[in-house]
Amino acid sequence: MSNAASPEPCCHLELGADGQVLRLRGDWTLARLPELQARLHALAIDPLQPLQLDASGLGALDSAGANHLLSHLERLGVPFPNLHLAGFSAQGLALLNLVAGRRGGVAPHSRRRGRRGLRQVVGWHAFDIARGTRSGLAFIGQTGQALGHLLRHPGLVRWRELFVQLEMVGLRALPIVMLMSYLIGVVFAYLLGIQMQKFSANHLVVDGVGIGIAREMAPLITAVLMAGRSGAAFTAHLGAMKVNQEIDAIVTLGLSPFQVLVLPRLFAIVLMLPLLTFVADVAGFVGAAHVAAWHLDIPTASFYDRLRDVLPLNTVLFGLEKTPVFAAAIALIACHSGFTVKRDARSVGLHTTATVVRSIVAVILIDAIFAVAYPEIEP
Amino acid sequence: MSDEHSARPPEGMRTLPRGDSAQRKGAQMTAPVVEVAALRTRLDGRWVHDGVSFTLRPGEIVALIGGSGSGKTVLLNQLVGLRHPDGGQVKLFGEDLARMGVEALQALRRRFGLLFQDGALFSAMRVAENVAAPLREHLPWLSAPLRDEVVDLKLALAGLPVDAACKMPSELSGGMRKRAALARALALEPELLFLDEPTSGLDPISAREFDSTLRVLVDSLGLTVLLTTHDLDSLWGLADRVIVLFEGKVIADGPVREVARIEHAWIRSYFDTRALE
Numbered sequence: 001m002s003n004a005a006s007p008e009p010c011c012h013l014e015l016g017a018d019g020q021v022l023r024l025r026g027d028w029t030l031a032r033l034p035e036l037q038a039r040l041h042a043l044a045i046d047p048l049q050p051l052q053l054d055a056s057g058l059g060a061l062d063s064a065g066a067n068h069l070l071s072h073l074e075r076l077g078v079p080f081p082n083l084h085l086a087g088f089s090a091q092g093l094a095l096l097n098l099v100a101g102r103r104g105g106v107a108p109h110s111r112r113r114g115r116r117g118l119r120q121v122v123g124w125h126a127f128d129i130a131r132g133t134r135s136g137l138a139f140i141g142q143t144g145q146a147l148g149h150l151l152r153h154p155g156l157v158r159w160r161e162l163f164v165q166l167e168m169v170g171l172r173a174l175p176i177v178m179l180m181s182y183l184i185g186v187v188f189a190y191l192l193g194i195q196m197q198k199f200s201a202n203h204l205v206v207d208g209v210g211i212g213i214a215r216e217m218a219p220l221i222t223a224v225l226m227a228g229r230s231g232a233a234f235t236a237h238l239g240a241m242k243v244n245q246e247i248d249a250i251v252t253l254g255l256s257p258f259q260v261l262v263l264p265r266l267f268a269i270v271l272m273l274p275l276l277t278f279v280a281d282v283a284g285f286v287g288a289a290h291v292a293a294w295h296l297d298i299p300t301a302s303f304y305d306r307l308r309d310v311l312p313l314n315t316v317l318f319g320l321e322k323t324p325v326f327a328a329a330i331a332l333i334a335c336h337s338g339f340t341v342k343r344d345a346r347s348v349g350l351h352t353t354a355t356v357v358r359s360i361v362a363v364i365l366i367d368a369i370f371a372v373a374y375p376e377i378e379p
Numbered sequence: 380m381s382d383e384h385s386a387r388p389p390e391g392m393r394t395l396p397r398g399d400s401a402q403r404k405g406a407q408m409t410a411p412v413v414e415v416a417a418l419r420t421r422l423d424g425r426w427v428h429d430g431v432s433f434t435l436r437p438g439e440i441v442a443l444i445g446g447s448g449s450g451k452t453v454l455l456n457q458l459v460g461l462r463h464p465d466g467g468q469v470k471l472f473g474e475d476l477a478r479m480g481v482e483a484l485q486a487l488r489r490r491f492g493l494l495f496q497d498g499a500l501f502s503a504m505r506v507a508e509n510v511a512a513p514l515r516e517h518l519p520w521l522s523a524p525l526r527d528e529v530v531d532l533k534l535a536l537a538g539l540p541v542d543a544a545c546k547m548p549s550e551l552s553g554g555m556r557k558r559a560a561l562a563r564a565l566a567l568e569p570e571l572l573f574l575d576e577p578t579s580g581l582d583p584i585s586a587r588e589f590d591s592t593l594r595v596l597v598d599s600l601g602l603t604v605l606l607t608t609h610d611l612d613s614l615w616g617l618a619d620r621v622i623v624l625f626e627g628k629v630i631a632d633g634p635v636r637e638v639a640r641i642e643h644a645w646i647r648s649y650f651d652t653r654a655l656e
């Protein structure tokens with residue numbers, strides 16, 4: 001009271017004849033908690049003496065302020081029933097009673113997950129990988145089972161969903177596949193051309209471009225695009241359905257999520273990836289032919305003539321044959337990942353990322369296996 | 380119309396001491412917390428609201444009722460500034476939402492809480508982290524122990540059991556999700572709460588418990604509440620006043636007893652569903 005100029009302290013303790021009086025002043029609100037905490041902790045309250053709370057100078061009081069005061073006093077050993085309350089408004093009393101009544105003993109720190117040691121981290125990851133592999137294998141098995149069922153009952157084909165997926169996976173991807181492959185053809189022909197010009201062997205560009213694009217570039221680029229585009233879409237869509245319990249609803253309706261969701265996507269991408277790859281072959285050749293005509297003085301007509309002579313059909317077919325395997329890997333990885341999303345939004349994002357990474361790795365692995373397994377496919 | 384409204388100084392509400400019940404009880408005299416004037420909303424080629432007007436005074440619990448699809452949720456979204464009305468005016472604490480800058484609206488948002496129809500808890504955070512989120516955003520200087528203390532209090536006030544704090548929202552029952560969402564809405568000590576169907580999907584016992592929790596909170600924290608509901612028990616037991624929304628207009632506004640007596644086909648059938656029992 002004496003120092004009216006400086007901001008009033010929020011509380012102070014007076015010792016009277018019949019015990020202690022804690023005088024509350026100013027606002028006891030959430031925004032002032034740190035100040036209240038510092039001030040309260042500085043007081044030497046004796047829990048053995050009677051304590052009176054005097055609110056005649058109290059401004060605003062909210063639940064956070066009331067709670068802080070009561071918990072501090074309780075920790076000191078002065079429970080709420082032992083307090084003598086004076087000068088509180090009816091609402092203030094109601095608030096104190098509410099807070100005192102509701103505050104339960106919350107187990108401290110139980111909410112924070114302890115840090116894991118290195119061994120635990122390694123262990124958890126190994127466990128995760130093992131569990132993931134097991135559930136992945138189970139998923140492939142279930143898909144195979146659903147496929148077998150579908151072959152025995154062809155009437156179960158979900159035509160509508162299949163056509164929707166064919167459009168999403170195939171038709172809508174056409175422009176980007178063509179553009180990418182055309183540009184790859186341009187770059188490839190340009191780089192090869194620089195080398196070949198040194199030996200005045202410009203026409204050999206056609207040989208290199210033909211084999212490179214048909215055998216590796218077009219299948220890989222298209223598959224990677226599909227992994228990023230359709231694989232991510234499958235996982236995000238199925239994951240969001242999982243979060244919304246839509247997959248549970250499908251099961252409850254007596255339908256199989258494999259028939260309704262997985263197989264149409266699997267068929268769509270297995271059918272579309274070879275077609276898209278063929279389109280990519282053509283677009284790549286067109287790009288290369290343009291560079292050949294502009295920079296290497298190879299007329300477009302003779303480019304295609306030579307391409308026909310030096311590019312065996314087998315090489316083109318080899319490039320196309322790999323793609324259904326790529327497609328199946330992408331679809332299985334994406335759908336499995338979507339089905340294993342946990343029921344929260346962040347999990348959808350994590351699983352979508354994982355799908356893209358895993359399916360690109362899978363595509364390149366499968367490609368390497370094909371390259372090693374069929375080395376004899378050479379012109 | 381708007382000039383006449385904005386001429387009134389908005390400061391009256393803000394300086395009102397929160398702890399003083401005498402001023403709360405004289406609510407009829409003080410400035411309104413929420414003012415909606417001639418609000419119009421067009422959705423899908425249809426006027427969902429066609430001239431909706433009402434006010435909320437401090438300390439009131441007001442229930443907004445109307446059939447499914449009558450635009451209650453849309454109206455609440457407009458009141459909190461998530462949607463812009465196609466006409467009319469919304470004032471919170473005397474300030475016109477349409478005329479406020481982004482900063483001012485952010486500051487205003489600390490003074491009210493919204494409980495979404497399905498909770499809208501952050502699914503990737505534990506319940507305690509959900510409640511701590513507004514504190515972290517708006518009071519970053521609050522130390523972790525103090526923040527935990529406030530979070531524990533809000534969870535307890537909302538009536539959640541101790542072990543719920545470290546659960547994920549997907550592990551909670553419907554009633555606990557609503558309570559967790561209420562705890563988050565209460566985190567910043569709001570003066571005004573909007574609740575969208577707080578008791579829908581709860582069993583009658585949980586619903587009554589939720590109502591009594593709310594009543595106690597309103598009486599002791601000095602809150603003003605606008606809630607939408609289909610629950611006749613909440614209406615009779617909790618609401619001080621009922622606003623009936625029908626075909627885009629407010630067709631009744633008053634204490635439950637009076638509204639229930641109004642001769643209007645929709646209101647009759649609404650209240651008669653209970654009279655049959």
Ligand SMILES: Nc1ncnc2c1ncn2[C@@H]1O[C@H](COP(=O)(O)OP(=O)(O)O)[C@@H](O)[C@H]1O
Pocket residue numbers: 422423427445446447448449450451452453454
């Ligand atoms: N984002 C939106 N776009 C178009 N129409 C909407 C949208 N949200 C709601 N509606 C329509 O507005 C009307 C009111 O919806 P709502 O406020 O959710 O009703 P309720 O009173 O049941 O809460 C409904 O007819 C609904 O179809």
Ligand SMILES: [Mg+2]
Pocket residue numbers: 451452453496575
């Ligand atoms: Mg609604």
